[in-house]
Amino acid sequence: MKQYRIHMDDAVMVLAGKDKGKVGKILKILRKKDRALVERVNMGIRHVKPNPQQSQPGGRIEKEMPLHISNLALVCPACTKPTRVGYRYLEETGADGKKIRKRVRFCKKCNEILAQGGKKK
């Protein structure tokens, strides 16, 4: 499976387009399209039909539109700057006493290890 440097729930900054410079949280990653939805960023109007089953009234609703992943930069929670993500390996000892090599992301600006994010569903 493809691995992006950006995961669900990460804070990101938009690098291009009409919302350049805005910061938001990743709501969803659209793997097939290499795009992501960012909270309150790149809003567009979507026309929806009324759907009584979901008690949706229909009409025009504002909705996040997908942005290409390459136009997003992770905002590091430690130094709060948009940064590049690097990978490094940590060695951990598992419950059974075996060593596990674990890949973690880190901030290339301050070297802080980043939360892995991406709730597994």
Ligand SMILES: [Zn+2]
């Ligand atoms: Zn940092």
